Amino acid sequence: MVEKAFVKRSSKAFWAWIAFLAALFAVGFAAYIYQMVNGFHVTGLSRDISWGMYIGHLTFFVGVAAGGVMIVLPYYLHDVHEYGRITVVGEFLAIPAIIMALLFVVVDVGSPMKLFTLYMYFTPHAMLCWDATVLPIYLFLNIIVGYNVLQAENKGRKYGKIVKALAVFSIPFAFSIHIVTAWLYAGLPSRHYFLTAMLPAKFLAGAFATGPALIILICFILNKLTGFDAGKKAIDRLATTVAYAYTATIFMVICEFFTAFYSNVPSHKAALQYLFVGYHGHDQFVPLMWLFVVLVVISLVLIIPRQTRTNYKVLGFACATIFLSMYIEKGLTFVIGGLSETPFGTIAPYHITITEFLIIVGIFALGILIASLLYKLVVVVKKDRDVEAFPQEDRAGLAMKYVAAYNAANGVVEAPAAIAEAVEEEEKAE
Amino acid sequence: MEMNRRKFLKLGTAAVAGLGVAAASTSPAVAAAVNGSYKNAEGKQNDVTWGMVIDMNKMDNETLNKCIEACHKFHNVPNIDTKKDEVKWIWGEPFEHLFLDETHEKMGEKFKDKNFMTICNHCAEPVCVRVCPVKATFMNAQGVVGMDMHRCLGCRNCMAACPYGARSFNYKAPRDYIEEINPSYPTRMKGVVEKCNFCSERLAVGELPLCAEIAGAAITFGNIADPNSGVSKKLADNFTLQRRSNLGTKPKVYYIV
Amino acid sequence: MKKTNVIIGIVIFAILVTVPFWSAILSPASGAAPEVSFDTPVINQLSGDDYKCVEDVEWMRAHHMDLLSDWKVEVVREGTRTYIAEDGTEYLASLQNTCFECHSNYEDFCLKCHTYADVNPTCWECHVEPTVAGGAA
Numbered sequence: 129m130v131e132k133a134f135v136k137r138s139s140k141a142f143w144a145w146i147a148f149l150a151a152l153f154a155v156g157f158a159a160y161i162y163q164m165v166n167g168f169h170v171t172g173l174s175r176d177i178s179w180g181m182y183i184g185h186l187t188f189f190v191g192v193a194a195g196g197v198m199i200v201l202p203y204y205l206h207d208v209h210e211y212g213r214i215t216v217v218g219e220f221l222a223i224p225a226i227i228m229a230l231l232f233v234v235v236d237v238g239s240p241m242k243l244f245t246l247y248m249y250f251t252p253h254a255m256l257c258w259d260a261t262v263l264p265i266y267l268f269l270n271i272i273v274g275y276n277v278l279q280a281e282n283k284g285r286k287y288g289k290i291v292k293a294l295a296v297f298s299i300p301f302a303f304s305i306h307i308v309t310a311w312l313y314a315g316l317p318s319r320h321y322f323l324t325a326m327l328p329a330k331f332l333a334g335a336f337a338t339g340p341a342l343i344i345l346i347c348f349i350l351n352k353l354t355g356f357d358a359g360k361k362a363i364d365r366l367a368t369t370v371a372y373a374y375t376a377t378i379f380m381v382i383c384e385f386f387t388a389f390y391s392n393v394p395s396h397k398a399a400l401q402y403l404f405v406g407y408h409g410h411d412q413f414v415p416l417m418w419l420f421v422v423l424v425v426i427s428l429v430l431i432i433p434r435q436t437r438t439n440y441k442v443l444g445f446a447c448a449t450i451f452l453s454m455y456i457e458k459g460l461t462f463v464i465g466g467l468s469e470t471p472f473g474t475i476a477p478y479h480i481t482i483t484e485f486l487i488i489v490g491i492f493a494l495g496i497l498i499a500s501l502l503y504k505l506v507v508v509v510k511k512d513r514d515v516e517a518f519p520q521e522d523r524a525g526l527a528m529k530y531v532a533a534y535n536a537a538n539g540v541v542e543a544p545a546a547i548a549e550a551v552e553e554e555e556k557a558e
Numbered sequence: 559m560e561m562n563r564r565k566f567l568k569l570g571t572a573a574v575a576g577l578g579v580a581a582a583s584t585s586p587a588v589a590a591a592v593n594g595s596y597k598n599a600e601g602k603q604n605d606v607t608w609g610m611v612i613d614m615n616k617m618d619n620e621t622l623n624k625c626i627e628a629c630h631k632f633h634n635v636p637n638i639d640t641k642k643d644e645v646k647w648i649w650g651e652p653f654e655h656l657f658l659d660e661t662h663e664k665m666g667e668k669f670k671d672k673n674f675m676t677i678c679n680h681c682a683e684p685v686c687v688r689v690c691p692v693k694a695t696f697m698n699a700q701g702v703v704g705m706d707m708h709r710c711l712g713c714r715n716c717m718a719a720c721p722y723g724a725r726s727f728n729y730k731a732p733r734d735y736i737e738e739i740n741p742s743y744p745t746r747m748k749g750v751v752e753k754c755n756f757c758s759e760r761l762a763v764g765e766l767p768l769c770a771e772i773a774g775a776a777i778t779f780g781n782i783a784d785p786n787s788g789v790s791k792k793l794a795d796n797f798t799l800q801r802r803s804n805l806g807t808k809p810k811v812y813y814i815v
Numbered sequence: 816m817k818k819t820n821v822i823i824g825i826v827i828f829a830i831l832v833t834v835p836f837w838s839a840i841l842s843p844a845s846g847a848a849p850e851v852s853f854d855t856p857v858i859n860q861l862s863g864d865d866y867k868c869v870e871d872v873e874w875m876r877a878h879h880m881d882l883l884s885d886w887k888v889e890v891v892r893e894g895t896r897t898y899i900a901e902d903g904t905e906y907l908a909s910l911q912n913t914c915f916e917c918h919s920n921y922e923d924f925c926l927k928c929h930t931y932a933d934v935n936p937t938c939w940e941c942h943v944e945p946t947v948a949g950g951a952a
Contacts, residue, residue: 238711317805473654
C-alpha cells in the first residue's frame with residue numbers, strides 16, 4: 129500500500145509540495161534551536177503572560193483532533209453508513225493534529241530535556257499529566273485504527289473486530305483529550321476568563337464544528353486535486369453536524385458575555401473588554417476580535433439555511449470562515465486573553481515575535497506534510513477500490529454509484545432504480 | 559526504591575532514544591545505595607508552620623529596598639533589564655495592586671499608591687503545587703512552598719495558576735545578569751521558574767529569613783501553629799489582611815495596613 | 816545493480832553502527848586515566864585522621880554522583896541538611912558549601928575526570944563552581 133502510493137503513483141508535483149513543506153519545517157526547527165540557545169526571551173511570552181501562542185495552538189489542535197470523532201462516533205456506534213468512506217479521513221486528521229498539539233507543548237517547555245520525567249513523577253492532581261497521558265493514547269489509537277482500516281480496504285476486506293473495538297475505544301479518548309485540556313484552564317482561581325464550568329462544553333462544541341468543517345474542506349480539496357469523492361450524503365450530514373455544533377459554540381460565547389456584563393463583575397469582564405474593545409489602554413486584539421465577529425455572522429448565515437449549506441461552493445466558503453473564526457477565538461486569543469489581566473489588576477500586552485511565528489509555521493508545515501502523506505495513501509487506495517468495483521464506469525459517476533451500491537448492499541436505502549438497472553445490465557453483459 | 563528508580567530511568571532512556579530525543583545518557587550504569595544517614599534535626603520540625611506578618615506602618619521604602627537588595631543578592635536573583643523577562647523574589651507594589659477587592663475609586667491616592675512589600679504568600683492551599691506536573695513546586699513539612707529546580711520543566715503552568723504573580727521564569731540566562739555571584743547559593747539556569755523560598759536554607763539552621771532580619775519590627779516571622787508565638791500574638795492583636803483571601807488559597811503572609 | 820546498492824547500504828550501516836568504537840580508537844584524547852589534583856589550600860591543611868573525604872575515597876570516586884543525587888533530594892525536598900557519614904562524622908549536605916570547601920580546584924578535579932569520561936553533568940548550570948566565584952566561601 130505504501131509502495132503503491134509513494135513509489136509507483138506519485139507525481140513530481142506531489143514531491144515538490146512535500147519538499148516545500150519540509151523546507152518550511154526546517155526553518156521552524158532552526159527558529160526553535162535559536163529559541164533554545166537564547167532562551168525564551170526571544171518569544172512574546174512574559175512574566176505576566178506565561179502561556180501564549182504555543183499553548184493557544186495546542187488547545188486549538190487538540191480540538192481539531194477531537195473533532196474527527198463526529199464521523200467516527202456516528203459510524204461505529206450508530207451505523208451511519210454514509211460515513212464509511214470517510215472515517216479514515218477523520219482518523220487521519222487526528223494524527224497530524226495531535227502531533228502538532230504535542231509539538232506545541234514541546235516548544236513551550238523551558239527545559240525540554242526533562243520533559244519525559246513527567247511520566248516518572250506523574251502527579252495525578254496536575255491536569256497537564258492527564259493531558260500528557262490521553263493525547264499519546266489517542267494518537268496511537270488513531271494510527272492503529274486508521275492504518276488497519278485503510279489496509280483492509282486496500283486488500284478488499286472489511287477491517288477486523290479488534291480494529292472496530294479499538295475505534296470504539298478511541299471515542300471516549302477523543303472527548304477526554306479536549307475535556308482535560310479545558311480543565312487545564314477551568315480550574316485556575318483568579319483567571320476569570322478561564323474559570324467557567326462551561327469551558328469544556330464550549331471547547332467540545334467548538335471542536336465538533338472545527339474538526340468536521342476541516343474534514344469537509346479536505347474532502348473538497350482532495351476532490352479538486354484527485355477526483356476523490358466523499359459522497360454527497362456524507363458531506364451533507366457532516367455539514368449539518370457543523371451547523372449544530374457551531375451554533376452551540378457561538379451560543380456559549382454569547383453566554384459568557386451575558387454572565388460577565390449582566391453581573392457587571394469587573395474581573396469577569398476584564399478579558400472580554402480587553403479582547404473586544406480594549407481595556408486600560410491596551411487594544412491590540414480588538415481588530416482581530418471584530419474580524420471574528422464578522423466571520424461568525426457570515427458563517428451562521430451560510431451554514432444554518434439548508435439551501436446555502438447544500439450548495440458546495442457556499443459550504444466550502446462557510447467551512448473556511450468557521451475554521452478561521454474558531455482559530456481566532458481558541459487558537460490565537462483564548463490563552464492570551466485569559467492571562468491578559470495580571471494578578472495586580474493591570475493589563476499585560478503580548479507581542480508575537482518572528483522566532484515564535486517561524487516555530488509555529490514550522491509545526492504547521494510538519495502537520496500539513498504528515499496530512500499530505502496520509503491522504504495520498506487514502507486517495508490511492510480508494511481509487512483502486514472504485515476502479516475494481518466499477519471497471520467500465522467513467523470517473524464522474526463513479527462515487528455516486530459506489531455509495532448507492534454500498535447503501536443498497538447494506539440495506540440503508542434502496543438504490544435508485546436507474547442505477548440498479550444499470551448494474552443489472554452490466555451483470556447480464558458479463 | 560533506588561533500584562526501581564534506576565530501572566525506570568533505563569526504561570525511560572530506551573523509550574526516549576526510540577523517540578529520537580537525546581537524553582538521560584548521564585544516568586549512572588551501576589546502582590549504589592548511599593550508606594550514610596541523615597540527621598532528623600532542625601529542618602524537620604513537623605509542628606511548625608511558618609508565617610509572616612508585615613506591618614506596613616513600620617515598613618518604609620528604604621527598609622523595603624534594603625530587603626530587596628539583600629534577598630536578591632544572597633539568592634543570586636538576576637537583575638534583568640527588560641520588564642517582560644524580569645525575575646524577582648521581593649518587590650514593591652502599590653496597595654491597589656495587591657488588594658484588588660479592598661480598593662475603591664474614591665480611595666485617597668496616599669493609600670492607593672502606598673508601596674507594599676510583595677513576596678510569595680506560601681499559601682496553605684497553593685494552586686501552583688496543585689498544577690505542577692512533576693511536583694517541582696511542593697509544600698514542605700513547615701508549610702513553606704518550595705521549588706525543586708532540579709525538576710522544574712519550565713512549563714509555566716504555576717505562573718498561569720498563581721493568583722499573586724509571585725513567580726518568575728528565567729527567560730534569559732540568569733548568570734549574565736548577576737553582578738556578583740554569591741558562591742554559597744546556587745544560581746538558576748534559563749528555562750526554569752523561581753520564586754521566594756521563605757529563606758528555607760536559613761530556617762533550616764535556625765535563622766530568620768533575610769527580609770525579616772533586616773526589616774526588624776516591620777516584619778514578624780514565626781510559627782503560626784503555636785498560639786503563643788510572636789507572630790500569632792501579632793495576628794491576634796492587630797487588624798490584618800491577606801491578599802485575595804476569597805480565592806481559598808489561604809496565604810501565610812499577612813499585612814497590617 | 817540492486818545487489819551493489821544493498822551491499823553499499825550494509826557497509827554504510829556497519830560504519831554508522833560502529834561509530835563509538837572507531838571514533839574512540841581514532842581520537843587522540845584516549846589514553847591513561849587522568850591524575851586529579853588534591854593540591855588545594857584546605858586539603859593541604861588536613862593531616863592524620865582528618866585527611867579523608869565524606870566517605871571512603873574509592874567509594875566516592877565511583878559513587879559521588881549517587882551521594883550528590885541523594886543529598887539533592889534530602890536537602891531540597893525533605894529539608895534534612897545534615898548528612899551522617901558511615902564513620903559517624905556529620906556534614907552539611909551541600910555541594911557548594913561542603914564539597915567545594917576542600918575541592919576548590921574545579922578544573923583540576925571535577926572537570927578532569929568528567930572530560931575523560933565524556934560526561935556532562937548539568938550541575939554547573941546552576942551550582943557555582945569555585946572558579947566562577949573566585950574561591951569557595
